[in-house]
Amino acid sequence: MVFARTATGLRADVGALASQVHPVFMLPPIAASWFGAIVAGAPSIPAGAVHALAAFFAVYTAHVKDGYVDFHLRGEDDDHPMTAGGCRIALLGASLGFLGCLVGVWILAGPVAAAxxxxxxxxxxxxxxxxxxxPIGATMGYPTGIAVAMVGGSVVQAGTAASTVPVGIEGAGAPPTILAFAAVFLVVLTGVKVVDDESDHDYDASIDKRTVAVLVGPARARQIAYGLFALGGTMVLWGTVSGVFSASAPAAVAVFATVAVVAYRAPSDLATMLLIRGTYLFLALLVVATWYRPLDPVGLPDVTALGPATYLATEAVFGTVAFVLLYRVNALRRAGATIAVIYPVAYVWDWYTLEVGVFAIVTRTGYDLFGIPIEEHVFMIVVPAFVLGVHETIRSMHGPMGAEAGVETGSDAEAEPGSAARDGPSDGGAGS
Structure with a gap:
């Protein structure tokens, strides 16, 4: 009984070693490594494979070490499939495997890639x-590892002589590109880890493990996580507009946002499962956007084809969305009162800025009302209505989770589904 704690024989030992391979958390670092290779250009398969294998050994080390510490040293877990000696041998083997990969990276791509x-x-x-x-180490350790794998996978290719850049993605492997992608995934995966830690709130609190959910409560932690998702999506938009990402990249944000909306009301375990799989889709679509760049030849739609009605047409679109949002949450009357108060201030501000030449409206009908273009009057109604519609929609989403009530009464754990303590900590993160 070298590795297995509760059984004997070769099959039991192999099973104990295999128990530390968690595909849900093993695959993202490996995929991140290959994504970095794709961003760099046409990847060198041998160099990419060595770096991806290094990512596997790194995460395997984390899982074995985490189980060893939590069960054999801290006594936090109720069970663990490996003996203490087996954990130490497995740690040594995984570390030696990583060391071999590190030497391979050095030989194939140079010392910078190895570093x-x-x-x-x-x-x-x-x-x-x-x-x-x-809180920072528990929450951001795994996301940081993903970001490092992504950057390392790209730099390994950049240091490989066999790497070439295919037609259509010239310059894609420039350092700002992979660093920007890594920053996006660091932010998004940190949000996923925050949600993952919600399910262990009671247990973590009982052992003084200071996760975000323990510090601020599960409901507030969920809000922080979704704020990080929003920031990650916005970072993709910044990168796309500035030319760092391809024009297709925002499509990946739209898909992940759809999954995130579905997961928002779900219990922590289910939400984590949905969000992790959502990040798989997010990464896959970014691979397609980076490698194939399908929307690059299309360009931006030219809405000025509507002529003088262009400005009014865009206002009609956003105004319709605003109306639907406000109607859905029964907030039309409240929004109307707020807009009525804002309108006089907005009118004076708009008239003054136009009068002194701060900006000019080119594509408009040409009709004025009370000294300013008629489109501006509509603008001063549509924009506050859209903002209030989004605000009221977000506010209504807090109800089913008990976020506001839980935070105010200090009963987050009772108010949120799925926040009850489990028998032991989850397999979240890098063996968290």
Whole structure:
């Protein structure tokens, strides 16, 4: 009984070693490594494979070390399939495997690529008991590992002589591109990890494990996570408009946002499952957007083809969305009162800025009303209505989770579905 704690024989030992391979959390670092390779250009398969294998060994190290610390040292877990000695041998084997990959990366791509590969193992090995005792370390360890894998996968290709850039993505492998992608995934996956930790709120609190959910409560943690999702999506839009990402990249945001909306009302376990799979789709669509760039030849739609009615047409579209949002949450009357108060201030502000030449409206009907274009009057109604529609919609989403009531009464755990403590900590993160 070398590795297996409760059984004997070769089959039991192999099963114990295999138990530390968690595909849900193993695949993203490997996929991130290959994504970095794709961003760099036509990837060198040998170099990419070595770096991806290094990512596997790094995460395996994290899972074995986490189980060893939580069960054999801390006594937090109720069960673990491996013996203490088996954990130590597996840690040594995984570390040696990573070291071999590190040497391979150095030979194939140079010392810089190797230096950017090493942090994956450091993060995995230090996950427990060093990093998982602080809110930042417990929450951002795994997302940081993904970001490092992405950057390392790209730099490995950049240092490989066999790497070439295919037609259509010239310059795609420039450092700002992969760094921007890594920053997006760091933010988004941190949000997913915050949601993942919600389900262990009671248990983590009982052992003084300071996750975000423990510090601020599950309901507020869910809001923080979705704020991070919104920031990640906005970062993709910034990158697209500035030319760092391809024009197709926002489609990936739309798909992940759809999954996130569905997951918002779900219990923590189900929400985590949905969000992790949503990040798979997010990454897959970004791969398509980066490699094939399907929308690049299309360009932006020219709405000025509507002529003088262009401005009014855009206002009609956003005004319709605003009306639907407000109607859906029964907030039309409240919004109308707020807009009525805002309108006089907005009117004076708009008239003054036009009068002194701060801006000019080119594509408009040409009709004025009370000294300003008629489109501006509509604008001063549509924009506040749209803002209020979004605000009221978000506010209505808090109800089913008990977010507001839970935060005010200090009963987050009771108010939120799925927040009850489990028998042991989850397999979230890098073996969290």
């Amino acid at each position: 950017l590969t090493l942090p994956m193992w450091i993060i995995g090995y230090l996950h427990a008991p060093q990093l998982d005792t602080t």
